[in-house]
Amino acid sequence: LWGGTLSGLRFAWHSRMILAQLVRVMAFSAAGSALWALLPVIAQRLGTGAPGFGLLMGCLGTGAVAVGLVLGRLRARFGMEVIVGAGGIVFGAAMLVAALTKITAVVYIAMLFAGAAWMSAMSTFNTATQASAPQWVRSRAVAMHMVAALGAFAMGSAFWGAASDILGLTPTLCVAAALMSVGLLLARPMPLRMGALHEVTQATPWDELFIEAEPLPEAGPVAVEVGYRIAPGTDAAFLDTISRMKAPRRRDGATFWRVYKDLGEPSRYVERFIVESWADYLHQRARATMADQALETEVRAFLAPGEVVRMSHYIAER
Structure with missing residues (x-):
């Protein structure tokens, strides 16, 4: 087990494709976790209570399901970088809307777009990882992808919760949106691509x-x-x-x-x-x-x- 784990980590470290995908998904998940972690506080600020919080979650899920129906065609037409880049921009904009407005209907609409953006980007990262690893290490690559995405999400959620307690909701979401935009700059040194058949x-x-x-x-x-x-x-x-x-x-x-x-x-x-x-x-x-x-x-x-x-x-x- 230990030897297999080390071989998987060694493969990821020396494979430019896999390493780029892991770093990119960590950056996206860490910045984007702010919205998920602070969603109850957003509902509280809007004064909608538990039903409003449930509706915010429902809007995120609806957006994710809706884009899932057409994501394959969008990815084939525009490519992975465009999908991930657009997802980061839209999700960052949704965080800014949640931070700067108290109009309930506007926030609900922003959450619809945020759910679609989150699903588009995270699904693209996952697809890229699975398609870029040879058969002998594919399951370990997927496991590393899950650890990177969910680990960054967990640590990011704790960080943004503590930051909100110190700075307040609005500054915290604005900082998270800014970091989401900065993370998109990783596209130049660490581009996303799927492995070709011969690779x-x-x-x-x-x-x-x-x-x-x-x-x-x-x-x-x-x-x-x-x-x-x-x-x-x-x-x-x-x-x-x-x-x-x-x-x-x-x-x-x-x-x-x-x-x-x-x-x-x-x-x-x-x-x-x-x-x-x-x-x-x-x-x-x-x-x-x-x-x-x-x-x-x-x-x-x-x-x-x-x-x-x-x-x-x-x-x-x-």
Whole structure:
């Protein structure tokens, strides 16, 4: 269980798609939790009591259900970033309406739009996560998504409740709306996208294992060295390409990765990575995707004529 948890966390940390989705959903959920946490206070300020609070919740749910009927078509037409961006803007505007007006009908209408915006964004985050993880880690990716979304929601709710007690309802909702807008700026460094088919489809291992005796599954750590003798004059391009191997190696199980140059033979490079056990190494080989193999093909294109990749495996002696 612990090993499986660590492999899921390692995958998320070294997968730009999954990491971006987790950070974005945390930012959205933490800022948006202010409205949900302070909804009873909003109802109290409107003077509607328990029936009014129930109606506010009903408006949020109605908006969510209504947009759910057309969300798939909207996402296909406009794309994920537009849906999430519009959802953040609309939800932030709804918080401002709840903060700045006491007209009951206007607040109810704002809650309809807020429910639609919340459902649109959160459903898009969830879809992106499920579609961006290979089969072996998909359930763990969904679990991390739930922890990120609900964890940020829980901590955000506590924070906004305490802030409202100190600052008051109106300033707190205004700050939350501002943070929701700021969170949308994450779209540039951490864009959302769904994984392409070749990025989530597992591939057959490239090289056969040539070892004298199969180690025990728990034996390790295991060091793997992949030797490349490249064509003269291609060093810079080769290093630039092979550096992209770091993320998939680390993502699929390696705890260490580095490229070395042979001082005695400048055209020879060695890629070296370490995994915790023999079982982890076999898992790593099985987790490679078609996109990873395409990247390896690019790396092998730099080999000198007649040369082949040479792999060596080493296991720690205890």
